[in-house]
Structure formats: C-alpha cells, structure tokens
Amino acid sequence: MPSTKRLRTEPIVRVRTGCWACRRRKKKCDEAKPVCGGCVRNRLTCQWPSSVLGVPDSAAVTATTTPYTESHAHGLEHVSRAQHRTSSSPGTPSAASSSTSSDSAVSPEEIPRDMDLPMDERNTPTLATLASRASSADTVPPPIIASTTALTIGNALPRAMSMMPDHGLDAYQLLSHYMATTADCMANGSTPINPFLVQIVPLAFSSDLLLQLVLTQSAAHRAFRRLKDSDEVAQSHYxxxxxxxxRGVTEFIEGKESNPLILTVGALVMCFTETAKGDMNGTIFDHLSAAHSLLLRLLAQSDAAVxxxxxxxxxxxxxxxxxxxMISIDARVSQQVLLNFDLEQKARQLLEVGYVGNLCGCWLELLLLIPCIFDLGRHWMVMPSNEDQLPAIVPTADEIAMYGSLQAQIMRWSPYPSVSPEVFLAGRIFQQAMLLYLYTSLGGYARSRTGMHHMLVQTAIAEAMSYLTQLSATARINSGLCWPIAVVGSCLSDVDQQENLRQRLTTMVSTFGLGNMHRTKLLLEHMWQMPLEEAGPWNICRAMEQNQIWISFA
Known part of the structure; x- marks a missing residue:
C-alpha cells in the first residue's frame, strides 16, 4: 500500500535573519552570535549584516555615526545607499533626503559578488582604471581615504586604505592628470609601453620624494595647459x-642615504618639470648637473641593484x-661636459641591442654624435681680437678627418625598418638637423651664400622641411622634436618656411601643452629678426643670452 504523503499546509518561511554564510549556503541559521552553529560545524567565517530587514540594530546605528565599525574586522564594509541613489536619480526629493537608518541596511541582493573574496582578490580599481576614468576637465574618481566612509566605484568596494595618506584631494587630481595626460606628453610614443607610467609610477609609490616630484610635474603641466602662470597649487607643489x-641630496652627501636611484630619477623628473612649465631661467641645467653625478653613482652599483x-x-x-x-651652451667659452665618456659608453651598449625608446626613438646613435660635433665646433670658434672680424678657421688634418667621419656616419645612418612610419619620419628629421649642426660648425658664425657649403646647408633644410610636412603636427612623436625644429628653424631665411614652422609649433603647443614648445617658438621669433650672418644653431646660445631665454630642448 503506497505511503501517504503529508501535504504541507503552511507556507515556507525563509529565514532572512541568519549570517551571510548560511544565506549563501541556503541553510537555516540558528543565529547564535558571534558564531552560529552551522559555521562552527563547517569551519566557516561567520559574518553578520549590520541590520535585519531594514530594522537597525546597535551595529547599524553605530555604522551611521562612525566611519568604520567592528564589522571591518570580519571583512565587511558598509555602502552608503543614499549616495548611490543621489548619483542614479539626481534631482529627486527622495534621493536628496534619504538619510534614515533604513538606508544603511544592505540586502543580500545588493552585496557585490566579490564580497565573499579576500581583500586582495576583490575587484578593486587599479591606477590605470582611475586614470582612464579621468575626464579632460581633470576630474578624478572619489579618492579612497581611510578617514571617511568607503565609497563605491562600479560594483567594487575599494580598500579602506589611502594610496597617498599625506596628500589631499588635489593630489588625486594631479595623479589622474599625470596618468591620463602628462605621461603621454612626456613620451613620444615610439614604443607601445610608456615608461613614464610603467616605470616611474610604481617607483613613485615607493618614495614620498619621487611621488611629490611626479605630482609637481603634473601640476606644472596642467598649469601651463590652463595658461595660469600664477597657479597656486602648482607653485605650492613646486x-x-x-x-x-x-633634503634628499643633502642626506645622500652626508651618507644617510646610500641608494641613488630615487634621487637620480627625481633629478630627471625635475628636468622635465622645467620642460613642462617652460622655465626660461636655465634651472634645468642645475637638475641635469645633479642627475649627472647621481647617475654615475648609480651605474657604479651592481647590475642586480636596479x-x-x-x-x-x-x-x-x-x-x-x-x-x-648641449646646443644651449656657448661652445666658445664653456668647458661644460654633460655627457662624459663613461655615460656615452653605457648608452652605446643600448645601441648594440637595437634599443628603441620613448625619448630617443630610433635615433640614439645620432644623439651620441652631438658631443663630438660640439667639441669639433669649439675648436673652430676662436674668438677674434676684433669683434668686426670673423674668426680665422684653420682646421688641422685630424679635425678635417673627424669632420669627414662624422658626416659619413650621419649620412650612412638609417632608421630601423621595424619602427612605425611616424618614428621613421622623425628619425629622418633628426638626421637632417644633425647634418645642419655639423655643416654650420664648419662655417663658424658666418654662412657663405654661394659654393658647396651653401648648397649642402640648403639641401639639408629642404629635406628636413619636406619630412616635417609629411608628419602631422599633432602626432605624439612631436613631443621629442623641439631640438631638430630649433636647429632647422635657426637656419631659415625664407619667410614662407618660417611661417610653416611657426604654425607647426603653435599647433604643438595647443596639442601637448608643454612649455618648452612655446619657448622654442619664442626663441626662433627672435632669431628670425637677426641678421643672416648671425643665424644657425651655433648662435642659439647667443640669442638666449641676448633675450634672457635660457631653455633646454628636451
């Protein structure tokens, strides 16, 4: 005889007052606190909600009056639903006035799925995510600050920890601006990986000094883009x-700090901070001198140290x-050496592996010839006893051989075939600028209007202007072209060609917002007013002195 089944006459009542572990397992909870029986039997972490069915208990009341409660010890973080309503339904009275205790209640359906995971495995936004969400108006997502209630970003609850505990809201905005804008403007895009992000940012979060320098660079760049010469935030950070x-340099000298890495990178970041702000006082050369000494100390360490x-x-x-x-240094009077033999050899080791960088592109080999040309031109530029007389150039046999060797190296050079078309064009522009730099060293401060020398100069100018025409003024590679533009521009006498460069630099300034681009344009405007015999890249330093515009073309 079949057994009779007892029909259930009363509805199933699901208990919604148990711990989270029992709710997830869909098991009845005996609600024993602080650890229920089910969690004891199954060796689970027993976690409890702050309130039950909208009725606040003592924990919920505490949560509404203090930023963090004891529930954080169990891995729970409270979400302000009132803020969520305001962001999703702006303008509604209920969203603006929802501040009752029921708003602090969190139902199981509203708990993010990754709440069950350990803190390190949750979907916490990365720095890159924060940067990608930054708008052109320099807005930044709400910062993660330990002294205020945790904020919800997307569906993830951020850590209750500040990335920059000693900085205010402006620091988050500046970091966002750096990652979204400044870092891209500093690199020329020759490689898909931007070292100003993947190398500098992680290093900055290991050092308060370097982090401050990065924020300062971002502030200087943002201030120039906004055309605010008296930006208080930028000046304060600077x-x-x-x-x-x-202080860091002093401690290093006194032996209190033995690792020169942070200081070396910091000095280089300060160099580009001057580039971003468009400093005209030559401050970058002080930072460059410090970087020179620090880098020698750094390279003396073992390869495993960095x-x-x-x-x-x-x-x-x-x-x-x-x-x-180096082009900003007067070769006639200065013995300053910015790139000594040891540093040059380290750079040549990069050439052996076909190095392509976000600053040197594929033309590192050309840049390493600049000190050689500078030294050659220094020998040929003997100051005359009478200022109305031209210096008498009597090159030696060795100097003539050196000149021929440098010319052959420059003309033989070719960009790597693997680089992008923009990098290829930029390399050709640098090549023609290098030839101009070499040719004008031979002619001293005068330039003959006829003969072989004049033809070589004019050919290099025409080639360089042709390559510049093929390259868009808004391409990222332009961020590294101030040097060849200044060299070529200093040789121009044709009004149309001058206007071409003027418009190009204007577009570059509006695109990248880098101060050195504007100062390059300003310097060329002065040079175009000078007599033809005072033109050329070897007169750039003289134009700087006359007009008090001391800049680098980095």
Missing part, C-alpha cells in the same frame, strides 16, 4: 618638491636630455 629634493628595464630607461632619459641641451 616649492615642496625643491625642498624635499634638496632592474634592467628601469636602468636602460634612466640611461636613455639622461642621454637624451643631456644631448639636446
């Missing part, structure tokens, strides 16, 4: 950065900045 950097990619980038960083800055 002052603080100088103080910290000087990751190879980072060390290669630091070598490229300094080599590029030093090489393009």
């Amino acid at each position: 002052t603080k950065a100088l103080q910290l950097f000087r 990751p190879k990619d980072l060390k290669d980038f630091v070598i490229e960083y300094y080599t590029y900045t030093a090489a393009v800055s």
